Amino acid sequence: MPHFTSSDGLKLWYEDEGEGLPVLCLSGLTRTTRDFDYVAPHLADCRMIRMDYRGRGKSDWAK
Structure with missing residues (x-):
């Protein structure tokens, strides 16, 4: 499972797939x-x- 560990030790999950122009997809706060x-x-x-x-x-x- 890909994740980034924040400065307070929490693991934040992310997905990075594909090639080409980067598109950052940020969901609404509760999504x-x-x-x-x-x-x-x-x-x-x-x-x-x-x-x-x-x-x-x-x-x-x-x-």
Whole structure:
């Protein structure tokens, strides 16, 4: 599982796939990276970068 560890030790999940022009996909505060699953086929020629905020999806909850 790809993740970034924040300065306070929480693991924040991200997904970085594809090549080409980078597109950063940030969901609404209460949503997850899965919101962009329907967009992914349309961005097949791009590098799609998305993440789950802390406490959402596959990221750790704040302590």
